[in-house]
Amino acid sequence: MTPPIVLIADLxxxxxxxxxxxxxxxxxxxxxKLQFLKVRDGSGIAQAVAFQKELPEATFNxxxxxxxxxxxxxxxxVRADSRAPGFPGGYEIGITAAxxxxxxDAYPIxxxxxxxxxLMDHRHLWVRSSRQWAILRxxxxxxxxxxxxxxDHGYLLVDTPIITPTAGESTTExxxxxxxxxxxxxxxxxxxxxxxxxxxxxxxxxxxxxxxxEKSKTRRHxxxxxxxxxxxxxxxxxxxxxxxxxxxxxxxxxxxxxxRMELSILGRDTAPLxxxxxxxxxxSYDEAVELLNKLAAEASDPAQQAALRITWGNDFGAxxxxxxxxxxxxxxxxxxxxxxxxxxxxxxxxGRPEVCRSVDLLAPEGYGEITGGSERVHxxxxxxxxxxxxxxxxxxYAWYLDLRRFGSVxxxxxxxxxxxxxxxxxxxxxxxxxxxxPRMLKRTYx
RNA sequence: UCCGGAGUAGCUCAAUGGCAGAGCGGGCGGCUGUUAACCGCUAGGUUGUAGGUUCGAGUCCUACCUCCGGAGCCA
Numbered sequence: 001m002t003p004p005i006v007l008i009a010d011l012x013x014x015x016x017x018x019x020x021x022x023x024x025x026x027x028x029x030x031x032x033k034l035q036f037l038k039v040r041d042g043s044g045i046a047q048a049v050a051f052q053k054e055l056p057e058a059t060f061n062x063x064x065x066x067x068x069x070x071x072x073x074x075x076x077x078v079r080a081d082s083r084a085p086g087f088p089g090g091y092e093i094g095i096t097a098a099x100x101x102x103x104x105d106a107y108p109i110x111x112x113x114x115x116x117x118x119l120m121d122h123r124h125l126w127v128r129s130s131r132q133w134a135i136l137r138x139x140x141x142x143x144x145x146x147x148x149x150x151x152d153h154g155y156l157l158v159d160t161p162i163i164t165p166t167a168g169e170s171t172t173e174x175x176x177x178x179x180x181x182x183x184x185x186x187x188x189x190x191x192x193x194x195x196x197x198x199x200x201x202x203x204x205x206x207x208x209x210x211x212x213x214e215k216s217k218t219r220r221h222x223x224x225x226x227x228x229x230x231x232x233x234x235x236x237x238x239x240x241x242x243x244x245x246x247x248x249x250x251x252x253x254x255x256x257x258x259x260r261m262e263l264s265i266l267g268r269d270t271a272p273l274x275x276x277x278x279x280x281x282x283x284s285y286d287e288a289v290e291l292l293n294k295l296a297a298e299a300s301d302p303a304q305q306a307a308l309r310i311t312w313g314n315d316f317g318a319x320x321x322x323x324x325x326x327x328x329x330x331x332x333x334x335x336x337x338x339x340x341x342x343x344x345x346x347x348x349x350x351g352r353p354e355v356c357r358s359v360d361l362l363a364p365e366g367y368g369e370i371t372g373g374s375e376r377v378h379x380x381x382x383x384x385x386x387x388x389x390x391x392x393x394x395x396x397y398a399w400y401l402d403l404r405r406f407g408s409v410x411x412x413x414x415x416x417x418x419x420x421x422x423x424x425x426x427x428x429x430x431x432x433x434x435x436x437x438p439r440m441l442k443r444t445y446x
Numbered sequence: 447u448c449c450g451g452a453g454u455a456g457c458u459c460a461a462u463g464g465c466a467g468a469g470c471g472g473g474c475g476g477c478u479g480u481u482a483a484c485c486g487c488u489a490g491g492u493u494g495u496a497g498g499u500u501c502g503a504g505u506c507c508u509a510c511c512u513c514c515g516g517a518g519c520c521a
Contacts, residue, residue, distance in 0.1 A: 029479090029484095032476065035478095036483095051478070052478085053478095067472090109457090110471050111470085112470050112471075113482095117513055173520080189521095214520065217515085219515090318516090360521095369520075372520085417520090417521030420521060
């Protein structure tokens with residue numbers, strides 16, 4: 001009888017049985033007449049043990065010289081052994097037969113340490129490493145948690161275009177593309193289209209790649225990143241914060257349910273993630289400025305004092321966000337930012353137009369802004385005034401202004417940066433590991 | 447764009463202005479319970495590029511290139 005082909009993740013269900021596993025050689029320890037092979041198959045990593053006297057000489061010798069990442073099919077008996085390494089581990093395969101598919105060339109990524117440039121140049125191979133494997137599995141779960149939560153709560157996925165005629169927000173950070181005899185731009189947000197779609201479906205979201213040609217070189221920036229943007233009719237800023245905290249908590253809790261193993265591979269302390277449940281603290285921009293200046297006054301280091309001190313009206317920098325987030329044990333909302341530092345479509349606060357109905361959500365542990373959103377201006381005259389004030393080309397926004405002519409309603413929405421969320425939940429030092437093939441200022445390869 | 451740092455073997459790094467080295471990886475050999483195994487042998491170099499100083503430069507000087515970290519900007 002042909003043994004069943006099984007996944008390493010399911011090995012524990014086959015104790016005592018003979019099974020076949022198909023995959024790649026992750027690592028090998030040669031002990032002479034005994035060899036330990038770590039085999040990975042996409043679902044996990046398991047140890048397979050080869051004894052010289054239990055195998056044909058040709059098979060044993062072939063395994064003995066097999067390089068890392070060679071592809072192979074092994075058949076053997078599953079046994080429980082607490083010494084067996086791997087993910088999930090605890091079970092190993094006593095090899096009775098093996099077939100080598102391809103003998104790999106010398107594999108560049110060894111079990112020792114490597115520099116980031118080397119790893120990024122070999123990203124197409126690096127994705128096989130257990131740490132990257134864990135991150136990308138969690139990323140996939142975060143994506144499905146985002147979609148499932150929105151789908152289950154009455155939001156309709158409505159795709160927005162990637163090639164756009166004009167800027168969504170600012171003009172400096174657009175990637176220009178040749179569009180026949182004209183120019184067009186890669187999208188930096190689906191929001192304006194979301195506002196049109198929201199008028200048809202009530203609650204909508206778009207979820208796709210966005211592009212920013214910012215010359216940013218920090219651990220929080222990519223030039224191509226994924227963003228989910230919900231937009232809701234008849235939503236106030238308070239409705240928005242309530243929705244966001246439910247949404248973000250659900251994503252984090254879903255990862256905790258499904259990925260204890262991956263989080264442990266990453267060495268992620270899960271205690272801060274366990275605390276991500278509603279309600280999240282809410283502080284106004286005014287309060288945040290006051291808090292930062294108080295922290296600056298209390299700081300002993302002069303450099304720290306300078307980094308934290310802030311004048312009302314300025315936007316927060318990375319050190320400000322980190323310091324603010326450190327004051328709380330879960331994500332914190334900062335609302336009512338100065339109108340001048342935010343986009344033209346954000347609704348001014350009634351009776352206090354110098355601040356607007358905007359809200360950012362700062363992740364804990366120094367991961368910074370993971371969402372940014374607002375109530376939108378729904379009055380046509382005010383929107384026209386804002387467009388004129390900022391010197392934007394009114395013609396480009398004709399269709400957007402139409403939305404204020406035909407049944408305009410108060411509404412709100414936000415964008416959540418996928419890679420920053422993945423980096424935060426996984427505890428990564430840099431967003432470049434949070435996406436399979438990062439696009440950055442200095443990298444488009446591979 | 448600005449500030450700082452680094453470019454030496456396939457990788458990670460040493461080397462006082464005086465013979466360019468180690469560990470890992472590769473190759474050969476040994477080892478029946480390894481967890482980044484261990485032991486022996488072995489091959490492997492235009493020291494980022496171009497100039498300069500010097501009897502002599504990986505090391506000092508100038509320019510450039512590349513990457514990394516941070517800032518600004520942002521999700």
